[in-house]
Amino acid sequence: MVAFLSPLIEPGFFSNLPVQTALVVGGVVAVVSGIVGTFTVMRGQSFAGHSLADIGTAGGSAAFLLGISPLFGFVAMNLMAAGVMEWIGIRRPRGRDLATGIVLGAALGLAALFLYLDSTASSTTGATINVLFGSIFTLPSSMVPVIAIFSVVAAGIVLAMYRPLILSSISSDLATAQGVRVRLVGIGYLAALAVAVSLSAVTIGAILSTALLIGPAATALRLTNRPGRAAAFAAIIGVLATWLGVLLAYDSYYWFPSTGGWPVSFFVVTLIFVIYLASQIRFRARSGVQSRSTATEAA
Amino acid sequence: MQGRAVNGSDEILAVDGVSVTLSGREILRDVTFHINAGEFTGLIGSNGAGKTTLMRVILGLLTPSAGTVRVESGSRGRSLIGYVPQRITLDPDMPLRARDLVGLGIDGQRFGLPLPSSMRRKQVDEMLDAVDATRFADSRVGNLSGGEQQRILIAHALISHPRLLLLDEPLANLDIGSEQEVVDLLARIARQQRIAVLISTHDMNPLLPVMDRIVYIANGRIATGTTAEVVTSESLTKLYGVHVDVIHVHDRILVVAGRREEALQHGGNESIVELV
Ligand SMILES: Nc1ncnc2c1ncn2[C@@H]1O[C@H](COP(=O)(O)OP(=O)(O)OP(=O)(O)O)[C@@H](O)[C@H]1O
Numbered sequence: 026m027v028a029f030l031s032p033l034i035e036p037g038f039f040s041n042l043p044v045q046t047a048l049v050v051g052g053v054v055a056v057v058s059g060i061v062g063t064f065t066v067m068r069g070q071s072f073a074g075h076s077l078a079d080i081g082t083a084g085g086s087a088a089f090l091l092g093i094s095p096l097f098g099f100v101a102m103n104l105m106a107a108g109v110m111e112w113i114g115i116r117r118p119r120g121r122d123l124a125t126g127i128v129l130g131a132a133l134g135l136a137a138l139f140l141y142l143d144s145t146a147s148s149t150t151g152a153t154i155n156v157l158f159g160s161i162f163t164l165p166s167s168m169v170p171v172i173a174i175f176s177v178v179a180a181g182i183v184l185a186m187y188r189p190l191i192l193s194s195i196s197s198d199l200a201t202a203q204g205v206r207v208r209l210v211g212i213g214y215l216a217a218l219a220v221a222v223s224l225s226a227v228t229i230g231a232i233l234s235t236a237l238l239i240g241p242a243a244t245a246l247r248l249t250n251r252p253g254r255a256a257a258f259a260a261i262i263g264v265l266a267t268w269l270g271v272l273l274a275y276d277s278y279y280w281f282p283s284t285g286g287w288p289v290s291f292f293v294v295t296l297i298f299v300i301y302l303a304s305q306i307r308f309r310a311r312s313g314v315q316s317r318s319t320a321t322e323a324a
Numbered sequence: 325m326q327g328r329a330v331n332g333s334d335e336i337l338a339v340d341g342v343s344v345t346l347s348g349r350e351i352l353r354d355v356t357f358h359i360n361a362g363e364f365t366g367l368i369g370s371n372g373a374g375k376t377t378l379m380r381v382i383l384g385l386l387t388p389s390a391g392t393v394r395v396e397s398g399s400r401g402r403s404l405i406g407y408v409p410q411r412i413t414l415d416p417d418m419p420l421r422a423r424d425l426v427g428l429g430i431d432g433q434r435f436g437l438p439l440p441s442s443m444r445r446k447q448v449d450e451m452l453d454a455v456d457a458t459r460f461a462d463s464r465v466g467n468l469s470g471g472e473q474q475r476i477l478i479a480h481a482l483i484s485h486p487r488l489l490l491l492d493e494p495l496a497n498l499d500i501g502s503e504q505e506v507v508d509l510l511a512r513i514a515r516q517q518r519i520a521v522l523i524s525t526h527d528m529n530p531l532l533p534v535m536d537r538i539v540y541i542a543n544g545r546i547a548t549g550t551t552a553e554v555v556t557s558e559s560l561t562k563l564y565g566v567h568v569d570v571i572h573v574h575d576r577i578l579v580v581a582g583r584r585e586e587a588l589q590h591g592g593n594e595s596i597v598e599l600v
């Protein structure tokens with residue numbers, strides 16, 4: 026077994042502390058992104074999810090200036106942005122993109138300023154790279170409990186509101202008539218989304234976090250007709266892509282020793298994309314067979 | 325506004341003097357009618373007459389500018405009104421089986437993860453059977469046809485044993501055969517389970533055999549009573565404010581405004597010329 030895996034796993038993989046931290050944090054964050062992302066896709070709020078990641082860069086880069094962990098900056102900024110989006114009118118389907126777009130524009134201005142200040146203050150590009158592309162290998166292990174707590178909060182909110190969330194994604198009138206407080210559910214969900222996006226921003230980066238949030242969920246929605254299973258599949262796909270991505274990034278140190286390793290985010294995002302494409306082919310194949318059989322019936 | 329017991333043992337819904345103004349426009353004026361248990365009521369009106377608006381007021385989704393709506397209150401905050409919205413689009417991407425949606429009618433408002441229960445499953449199976457939807461129970465709701473989705477939404481609304489069932493244009497997507505089936509199903513359920521059914525439509529004909537009462541909306545006002553009382557030239561002429569003929573052809577009723585020019589002149593709209 027070990028002999029079989031040895032060409033794949035370079036020496037020292039499992040005994041390396043940053044790798045251990047990366048596997049734990051990456052796994053936990055992938056599970057949260059999968060669960061929350063399934064509802065993001067079901068509710069048609071992918072744009073809000075992506076925007077929160079971009080908005081969060083303002084917080085992440087500000088945190089760098091203050092010398093605290095970018096995670097706190099991301100969470101604070103995203104929760105604030107989610108609050109403003111809700112206030113402007115994300116409830117109304119037509120106000121949704123508008124509210125998101127307005128907040129996004131304002132936050133990106135701030136992000137540009139803070140990232141500029143970061144790069145002049147530290148005279149390296151480290152901060153910018155960390156905020157935009159993640160820092161899974163450089164996360165201090167002291168952050169693990171913090172990440173765990175945020176993860177439990179985000180996934181817990183969504184799982185607690187599981188049924189009202191599904192009902193209100195179907196129709197807010199239908200849900201309200203049945204006694205669901207749709208607005209409250211919407212706010213709770215947005216808060217969970219803000220935290221989930223922050224978590225994936227610090228692991229695979231603000232720019233790429235959408236891939237972890239939406240990709241596995243979009244794939245899972247095609248694999249099953251049941252919402253609970255879709256969330257579970259999304260979590261599993263996310264974890265597999267993240268772990269494999271960490272492994273490949275570690276291995277890549279040995280591919281080009283002179284340049285160092287390739288970014289882990291690249292591998293994670295590429296893997297998610299490949300899995301999505303594979304499901305697309307399967308999905309197409311299935312519908313193709315169906316339409317052919319109806320054609321034969323008609324003939 | 326809602327929740328207080330309605331006086332009289334059998335009264336489920338009491339709408340009294342309700343007026344609704346939206347964006348400065350008066351949509352409904354002084355609407356009053358009552359519905360009893362087990363009664364099948366048709367809410368008839370052409371496009372834009374205010375049928376959906378009236379249902380939203382009854383549900384408490386919209387606050388009237390005047391008047392009161394009272395719905396008989398039940399025990400322990402159970403959802404007492406079953407509702408099938410108009411033109412609901414079920415996303416084909418939504419990973420939800422028809423039976424899951426029906427099951428959400430039982431406990432969709434609850435927090436926490438649903439626990440599998442054989443009793444719940446049995447209840448869902450029975451409901452699916454009652455609306456003749458067992459065949460596609462395990463299909464994704466978003467992929468079902470309009471008529472199939474309509475049955476699932478009706479099952480969703482009925483499974484919590486409401487006392488009042490509001491259906492907004494439930495016949496809109498159905499062919500004549502399914503139309504009759506759904507009407508018969510609803511009429512049977514209304515009688516058997518003593519549910520008050522209020523069903524909106526722009527065409528009253530499919531409802532004629534089963535309707536106990538009619539609420540006819542036009543010009544923001546209503547006329548109510550039995551079909552024989554309301555659907556007469558005299559009463560509809562008064563409601564529309566222009567001369568209206570009621571024509572019986574075979575077992576169908578056609579409502580026709582006297583002259584188009586006259587109708588438009590009196591501030592009515594063209595739609596009253598169409599068959600209602
Ligand atoms: N939010 C709103 N603001 C202003 N006017 C509104 C609003 N909602 C509805 N209306 C108007 O109220 C009138 C009644 O609308 P409603 O949807 O109740 O009609 P309806 O009888 O259900 O019509 P349909 O048969 O087409 O469903 C329409 O003229 C509509 O334009």
Ligand SMILES: [Mg+2]
Binds near residue numbers: 376
């Ligand atoms: Mg309507």
